[in-house]
Amino acid sequence: MSATRVLVLNSGSSSLKYQLLDMRDSSRLASGLVERIGERSSRLRHTPLATGGGTREQSVPIADHDAALKAVAEELAKDGLGLDSPGLAAVGHRVVHGGKHFTRPTVIDDAVLAEIERLIPVAPLHNPANLTGIRTATALRPDLPQVAVFDTAFHTTMPEAAARYAIDVETADAHRVRRYGFHGTSHAYVSRATAKLLGxxxxxxxxxxxxxxxxxxxxxxxxxxxxxxxxxxxxxxxxxxxxxxxxxxxxxxxxxxxxxxxxxxxxxxxxxxxxxxxxxxxxxxxxxxxxxxxxxxxxxxxxxxxxxxxxxxxxxxxxxxxxxxxxxxxxxxxxxxxxxxxxxxxxxxxxxxxxxxxxxxxxxxxxxxxxxxxxxxxxxxxxxxxxxxxxxxxxxxxxxx
Missing domain, CATH: 3.30.420.40 (ATPase, nucleotide binding domain)
Structure with a gap:
């Protein structure tokens, strides 16, 4: 069986959104959300789209992202779509800030993790949660490619005239101060879809x-x-x-x-x-x-x-x-x-x-x-x-x- 499925994870500070897709036809096999992670009122909502079953919900304390992803894995396994499935090709992670360095999707290794961590000062609300999701998924499936897709990557084609702020160049470069842009995956998708709509x-x-x-x-x-x-x-x-x-x-x-x-x-x-x-x-x-x-x-x-x-x-x-x-x-x-x-x-x-x-x-x-x-x-x-x-x-x- 060839591996054609991709699990997409979007880790927020207290949430974990996910979708499992089959890339042979871009169909969705499952989707869900874990919210209020770390609180007593945590909730997991899982929809097994492949089987046509109804949405399953559970409200139980979920201590951290590690527990959240393990709970997601259990829900996927109930539908025969577990993380141990040979059909799973990779996990794709939304990473908000990739700085100037990451211009395309990147297989995650220690050097990539270190760079994402170095960018925390310019994305303090987002990159730490993204890192947690990556590390948790890697621990569960260390043999599986983990890929970072950066919100900023689509905007790295901006010319310097658009990307630079008019401040002292040495200061800007020393502290990575420039315009990076965000929502890049959305802008990339929508710009292509618009062209398609126009034929x-x-x-x-x-x-x-x-x-x-x-x-x-x-x-x-x-x-x-x-x-x-x-x-x-x-x-x-x-x-x-x-x-x-x-x-x-x-x-x-x-x-x-x-x-x-x-x-x-x-x-x-x-x-x-x-x-x-x-x-x-x-x-x-x-x-x-x-x-x-x-x-x-x-x-x-x-x-x-x-x-x-x-x-x-x-x-x-x-x-x-x-x-x-x-x-x-x-x-x-x-x-x-x-x-x-x-x-x-x-x-x-x-x-x-x-x-x-x-x-x-x-x-x-x-x-x-x-x-x-x-x-x-x-x-x-x-x-x-x-x-x-x-x-x-x-x-x-x-x-x-």
């Missing part, structure tokens, strides 16, 4: 990808290669997000420290966890914000307007960077489901060839689709992202034999 090869189109979830980022993709993206050294820069401020004058930090008496940790928490939509109106769920707007809530309306204003600025900026745009693609939770956001983001941009058809925009669905008028100069699309498939595809391409 063209990725090398033939220029696409602006808008990944709008609780975290949000934009990218300018020229002929299949990222040439600019909104997130920077960390996932804080760029668009207004659920709890993150996005772009802000760096002097805000100095002002809050000197005048507001806030510590660096307090300012960090403010900008990352208490800003964005939740800071502006108390909600970070776009559905709730829209409900409040419909009821005449001025604070919710202002938050929405600020969100859209920033989004339009990036669409315009990336239009200028690319010179020619074939499509604007909306993806992720807000991008795929919030029709008012899509309509507002392109409203008034008719001179750039951008418009949405109200009826098409109102349609909900799980498939990639165009929402622009038939005669539009630039296509506007809704393209559901599939980061797990992207990770599995990159992992399998690296290890298949």
């Amino acid at each position: 063209k090869a990725p090398e033939e189109v220029n696409v602006i990808v808008l990944h709008l979830g609780n975290g949000a980022s934009a990218s300018a993709v020229e002929k299949g290669r990222c040439v600019d993206t909104s997130m920077g050294l960390t996932p804080l820069e760029g668009l207004v997000m659920g709890t993150r401020s996005g772009d802000a004058d760096p002097a805000v930090i100095f002002h809050l420290a000197r005048v507001g008496g806030m510590s660096i940790d307090e300012i960090d928490a403010l900008l990352n966890k208490k800003s964005g939509l939740v800071g502006l109106c108390g909600d970070n769920d776009m559905r709730e914000i829209q409900r409040r707007i419909d009821e005449g809530d001025d604070q919710a309306k202002l938050a929405f307007d600020i969100y859209i204003h920033r989004l339009k600025k990036y669409i315009g900026a990336y239009y200028a960077v690319l010179g020619r745009v074939d499509a604007v693609a909306f993806t992720a939770g807000v991008g795929e489901n919030a029709a008012p956001v899509r309509a507002a983001a392109v409203a008034g941009l008719d001179s750039l060839g951008l418009a949405v058809d109200d009826e098409l925009n109102a349609v909900r669905g799980d498939e990639a689709r165009l929402i622009s008028p038939a005669d539009a100069r630039v296509a506007v699309a809704v393209v559901p992202t599939d980061e797990e498939l992207e990770i599995a595809t990159q992992t399998y391409a690296l290890v298949k034999r």
